[in-house]
Amino acid sequence: MSSTQDDLDGFTNNLEEEFDLEEHDKKINGMFGDDYYDVEDIYHGFRSKEEGDLEKTNFDKENELLDSGKEGFKLAHERVALASTILSGKGPWCVARAEATREALQANIDYVCGFVGGACGAIQEGESCYSTDIVRQASYPMNAYFYYYGPTEMNCDFNGTGIIITFDPSHGNCVYPSRNMLD
Incomplete structure (x- = not known):
């Protein structure tokens, strides 16, 4: 070192x-x-x-998701890093976990499309974010939900199938919303 x-x-x-x-x-x-x-x-x-x-x-759910065995300064540092990433207007993004089952991710798509209908137009066949890869197909609406309801750990959990990342998952003409796009 x-x-x-x-x-x-x-x-x-x-x-x-x-x-x-x-x-x-x-x-x-x-x-x-x-x-x-x-x-x-x-x-x-x-x-x-x-x-x-x-x-x-009550932020117990968010605290439980963030805690994962970290204490003191390390936990505070993680929370500050997440908050500063959100405030920078450059992410973070909520995407589907690669190991999630196809059924769980399809359930996420169905759930989000029921609440944030506009998020699903981009993933229709022939549109910019359509993909036969279920992880990509689910990630776009999951991220839209994450920002629509507020970028918190809880709004990216999706029963353990979502994860917050700090690098832009946009690809080709498919641009994932981030804070600066929603202002």
Whole structure:
């Protein structure tokens, strides 16, 4: 391993050891107060407190999908990397796992086409994203669903048949939507 890599590993390990989550939360709360995480922020203005009892969104499913045995700085780094990729406007993309069964991927296509109908026009025979390869055929609508409902781990799970990638899966004239295409 290079000395640069050793230095980086040492820095990461020291940072992880020195980071006190409780102290961090106290400082953030002191700077912004309890109102910083106001429940209306979660609903993007579609509902107000007067329209009923609102609770903060439960992200347990996303946290469970992201956790996979990682802790501390490594887990935080993965979450920041995913968020920054989304905000850059260059991905990420949700695609079908190569090992998924044909039946499961066809079920994904049927499900997504029922909710995000426009996503399926591009995969019809003769269109730019049509493919006889079921993985490619399912990936396009799965990615459209991922962005339509919000690019979260949960919206790419598809019962374990989806995976988030950071390289553009577009091919030929088939361009996969990413954040910058939906703004």
